[in-house]
Amino acid sequence: MRNGDHPPVLHTLNEDPLIPLNRIHILLCSTAIATVLHRRLFSLFSSPTPISSSLLLLSDLLLAFMWAVTQAFRWRPVRRREHLETLALAVPDHRLPNLDVFICTADPYKEPPISVSSAALSVLAFDYPTDKLSVFVSDDGCSDLTLFAFMEAARFARHWLPFCKEMRVLERCPEVFFQSSHDPRSHEIKLLYQRMKEKIESVMEKGQVGDDLLISEEDHAVFNKWKSFTCSNHPPVIQVLLESSRDMDIMGNPLPNLVYLSREKSSTSFHHFKAGALNALLRVSGVMSNAPIILTMDCDMHCNDPVAPRRAMCYFLDPELSPNLAYVQFPQRFPGVNKNDIYGGEIMRLYQINPRGMDGLKGPNYVGTGCFHSRHSFYRSPSSSPSLLCDLNEQTSDTPFSSEAILRKAHEVASCQYENGTKWGSTIGMRYGSLSEDYHTGYRLHCEGWESVFCDPERPAFFCNIPITLNDVLSQNKRWCLGVLEVFLSKHSPITFGVKKVSFLMGLCYSYDGFWTSWCIPILVYGLLPQLALTYQIPLFPKGSDPWFYLHAYLFLSAYCQDLIDFLASKGTFQRWWSDQRMWLIRGITSYLFGGAQFALKQIGIPAPGFNVTSKVMPDEVTRRYEAGMFEFGIVSPFFVSLGTVAMVNLFSFIIGMANAARKEGGFDEMFVQLFLSAFVVVNSWPIYEAMFLRKDGGRMPRRVTTMSILLAGILYSIAYFLFSE
Incomplete structure (x- = not known):
């Protein structure tokens, strides 16, 4: 670049006109809230x-706090918008970072x-130089079934x-592509995919990899090791399935x-659950490829835009932005949500x-997937990190991944004892101490x-x-709630540590997520107390x-209208917004309530369940009901007892x-x-009443839950009666 030349504009930023x-x-709402309080x-x-007034005051204070943050x-x-055409002119492919x-x-x-293998294929097919791309799959289940699928x-x-x-092709996940494409030119490749799928499904049905499916002595040697493995006790297993220096396409x-x-x-x-797995990947990839940019993805995620890495590079290769990025x-x-997104699965606000x-x-918080990281950010502060633009001038190692020296070192850093006595999980890598490792890690990086x-x-x-089942949705939200609460009530709390280390406004942003549990108090109070008082x-x-x-009405309407x-x-619809606000109420009396209770029990030494993987496999009838917009209950769950109790209290109170x-x-x-509040909850609770009294399918509310809900309402x-009787 000549003196006086300006760097190419790789991206632009525009402030929201609102x-x-x-x-x-x-300003207006702050004044109204202060007056009401x-x-x-x-x-x-x-x-x-006085008891009811005190509960309402507490609820209003919490609502005011959450509104403020x-x-x-x-x-x-x-x-922001990226300018890919400028990137192509400014940075040729051989200069892109690994x-x-x-x-x-x-x-x-x-x-x-x-x-999972289809998701990996979607990123292997990125529109990115293949010699600069490495995909690492962490299997914490140590399953020969998973390894076999990836070999195929x-x-x-x-x-x-x-x-x-x-x-x-834009949609480069084969599982999705072949569901929607009817192009006759794809017939031959579709047959190859179907054969691969049949082999993998056959192995899944048998529960093991049979000798008849292994095509080489090397394959047999690999899978013979699994005979002595269990999920909770096994040595590191590292298998190089493709190597750019030796493996070619057709x-x-x-x-x-x-x-x-x-x-x-x-x-x-x-x-350390997923955080531990990601840190192992950090170390192993550091030994093998050591790329300066890392993309983290969930196994149920696939790429829908093959130029996504180039979009990320529009920011990483900006000389002004790069040093601190x-x-x-x-x-x-989520393309799989049903028409009205009944469970608020898009979680558009988050x-x-x-x-x-x-x-x-x-900058935004890290949400655990679909995120491109600078490797340096996991190891040091921005002031002590070399620029990514400097990294581009470094020569990468020509040592093959499969060399004995590389594999020996990779096995060493993947051992469970490697982190002992180190700062891994505290100031290096993904941060430990929370089930929500993404929230914790992104927050600490900002700090x-x-x-x-x-x-x-x-x-x-x-x-x-x-x-696509309500219990799974609420369980997932409870896990997130517990994870962020672990951070919020730690020494690194966003409301104290964060506002000093990042900024006041960023501290408030992280506090909003960290204090999700507090929603359960005002939602429960406003969902029960006025209705019980209405009865008397x-x-x-x-x-x-x-x-x-009118002041109360203004605050209610302004909050809902702004939301x-x-x-x-954000290109949502009114019906999906209605589903989203309804799920906020549902989470308040289920996920947030039980997440807070589980945290409290954990603090006094009562053990709590660990990390549970959400199932990605559902029976066909469950899928059909979800696509038809029907809530899925079907099992006895404490979540549903809580929902049923609140729904019954509001129905009885509204009628009386x-x-x-x-x-x-x-x-x-x-x-x-009070009549309006009861009616509002009754309208939002229609799927619950329907499941309790009208439905006959397998997703209806279990009779036992209905009985317990009515009993608890009584x-x-x-x-x-003792609270309100004179």
């Missing part, structure tokens, strides 16, 4: 029911190997990669590297709206001075699967004709409250707010 309106709204506080001393996301939301891809799996029966995928890759490039072009890893496991060592986060997108708001501050970028292109870069005609709010009523505007601005208001002059005016009414 920022001024957001800030005006913050002031009135609530002083009415506490004159209330005839939410506004940090609305302070400066931005949108890229390592990490994919983690743990259970071949919950995470089908055919799907490696053979299929020799045909699949040149097919994708010749046909200019057109004679080099293939990317593909490596299978199962780190050492011992029943006497703690393995830890990662580029892509949003999770994966799209909030990251855009954080991007205008120091160390790193920044991040949110990349949300028009064509979704990655697609993910979602749970005890007013807890201003009359509908009272001027104070709807955010949702629609309407009858009492009709008999009493001015009854509707006096109890309007107990709550009995307690309310």
Whole structure:
């Protein structure tokens, strides 16, 4: 570049035009909230029911706090765009940085190997120089079934990669491509895929790899080792399945590297779940390829845009941004959600709206998948890290992956004793101490001075699967809730440590996620207390004709309307927004409540369940009900007892409250707010009533849960009698 020349513009940033309106709204709502809290506080001393007034005050304080931290996301939301044409002119392919891809799996029966291997094939087929691409698969289940699937995928890759490039295929996950493509030119490659799939499914049915499927003595030697392995006790297993320096596709072009890893496991060592697996991948890949850029992906995720790595490079290769850039986060997108997204599976606020708001501050949080990382960010602070642009001038090692020296060192760093006495998990690599290792790691990187970028292109870069049963959805959310709470109540709490180390607004953003559990208190209080008081005609709010009523109405409507505007601005629909807000209420009395309770029990020494893999396999009838928009209950779960109890209390209270208001002059005016709250919960609870009393299919609410819910509702009414009786 000549003196005076400007660096090429690889990306642009635009602020959201709604920022001024957001800030005006913050000012108005802050004033209204302060006024309501002031009135609530002083009415506490004159209330005839001080217990109910105290609970409402506590709920309002928590709602005010969560509203306040939410506004940090609305302070400066931005949108970015990448300029791939400029990148192509400024950085030729031979100058692009090497890229390592990490994919983690743990259970071949919950995470089908055919799907996991298809996900790997989608990234092996990236539109990226193949000699610069390495894919590492971590199998924490140490399953010969998974290894066999990847051996077959490696053979299929020799045909699949040149097919994708010749046909200019955009959807490069074969499992998805062959479900939608009817191009006659794909007939031959489809037959090869079907044969691979049949072999893998045959192995899954048998539960083991038979000798008849192994094609070489080397294959037999590899699988003979599994006879002495168990999932919880085995040495490191590392298998180089493809090596760019030796393996070619059918057109004679080099293939990317593909490596299978199962780190050492011992029943006497703690393995830190997914964070431990990713750290093992960091070390093994560091020995083998040491690429400066790392992409982490879940096993149920596949690439939908083959130029996604080049989009990330538009940021990593920016000389102004690169020195402090830890990662580029892509949003999770879910093509499998049903029409109205009944479980709020898109989680649009977590994966799209909030990251855009954080991007205008120091950058989005890390959500565990679809994220390109700078390898340096896992080892040191930005001030002590060399620039990625300097890394491009370094020569990569020509030592083959399969050399004895490389494999010996890789086995050493994959052992369970390697981390002993080191800083792995504390200041190096993925951070330990939380089930939500992604939230914890991204937060700590920001605290160390790193920044991040949110990349949300028009064509979704990655697609993910979602749970399609309500119990799985709530269990997953409970696990996340427990994980972020572990961070929030640690010495690195975002509300104290974060606001000092990152910034005040970023600390608030991380506090929003970290304090999810607090939602259970106001949701439970507002979902039960006014309704129980309504039954006994005890007013807890201003009359509908009272001027104070309009202040409460303004706060309710403004909060919901702003949330709807955010949702629609992210290309959501009204019906999906309705499902999303309903799931927020459902999570409040299930995932958040039980997550907080589990954390409390853990603190007093009562053991809690560990990490459970969410099953990616569902019976056909469950899938059909989900696609038809029907909630899936079907099992006895504490989540459903909680849901049923709240639903029954609101139904009974609404019926009794309407009858009492009709008999009493001015009854509707006096109890309007409580009648509205009961009606609002009843409308949101329609799928629960339907499952309790109307449905006959296998996804209906179990009779035992319905009985327990009605019994618990009766107990709550009995307690309310002593609380509200004069």
